[in-house]
Amino acid sequence: MDALLEKVLEAHGGLDRWKNLSTISARITYGGPFWEFKGHADFAGADTLEANLQEQHSRQVQESTGRTVVFDKKANRITVTGADGEIIEALDDPRASFDGYTPDTRWSLARIAYFRSYATWHYLVEPYVFTWPGVDAHEVEPWTENGQTWRVLSVTFPDSIDTHCETQLYYFDEAGLLRRMDYQPVVNGQTPVAHYIRESRTFDGITVPIKRHIHVRNEDRTPDLSWIPITLDLGEVRFS
Structure with a gap:
């Protein structure tokens, strides 16, 4: 296992701890103009969530x-x-239904539900999901931002895990805690994203990011901090 990944797992509760957990539940508040732009303003607000930590399944x-x-x-x-x-809308093979979509494409109810579901699940299961079969995680060149130097993990995911894009970058501070993520969501025309962790807290021995700000990323990898398309705030977190 990559040395940085080992440090990161330890900082977030330890691999053995993650392996022996089954679910996470939380109250999540989503904000930002992205939801209205995609045609579903009511997706900004609070949800109660339960997610499986050993397979990709969630209920919100x-x-x-x-x-x-x-x-x-x-x-x-x-x-x-x-x-x-009563079922309002359902979609099989949801990822394939985004073919040809651009950042300006409005989404159906099922599509925006899918986007939020797979993304939220992924955020909650990181960094444990980096150890799953078929996932490749290795350290790459560090990144300096605002006088801080962060170690960077490049993670490539297999098709068996739905996520924003195949390869993503994760930035960690000296303590091994996640500070930033870079990705390009395939479902949204591969818009470059810089996703920041503004606050973390420990619940049941697991360190969890509880405040996230998601920005557009510039070509030089710097974030556009002039607006925040999406925010996520977690509370009432429990593991079992």
Whole structure:
């Protein structure tokens, strides 16, 4: 295993601890203009979530609408159910349905639910998911930003895990804690993103980022800090 990855896993609770957990539950508040731009302003708000830590599966309930969103990678299906229990919209093989989409394309309910589901699951299972079969993680050149030097992990994911793009960069501070992520979401026309961790906290022995700001990334890898398209805030985090 890569030496940086070993340090990162230890800083986030230790590999053995992650292997012996099954689920994470949390209350997540989403913000930013991205949701309205994609045609679903009500996706900005609070959800209660339960995610499987050993396979890509999550269930989220929107507090404002009572809708339930379930993503099951094994079944390759996203389902949106109303508060009355009736299926509103469902989509099989959701990733393939984004072919030809650009950053300006509006999304259906199922597509925006899929985007938020796979992304949120991924954020919650990092860095443990870096150790999964088929994932390659290795250290690359460090990055200096605002007088701080961060070590960088390049992580390439297999098709068995739905994520933003095949290879992503993760930046860690001296303590081994995640500070930034770079990726280009395939579903959104591969827009370059610089995703920052503004605050982390420890729950049940696991260190979790609880405040995230997601920015557009410039060609020189610097972030455009003039606006924040997406924010995520976590609370009430529990592991079991």
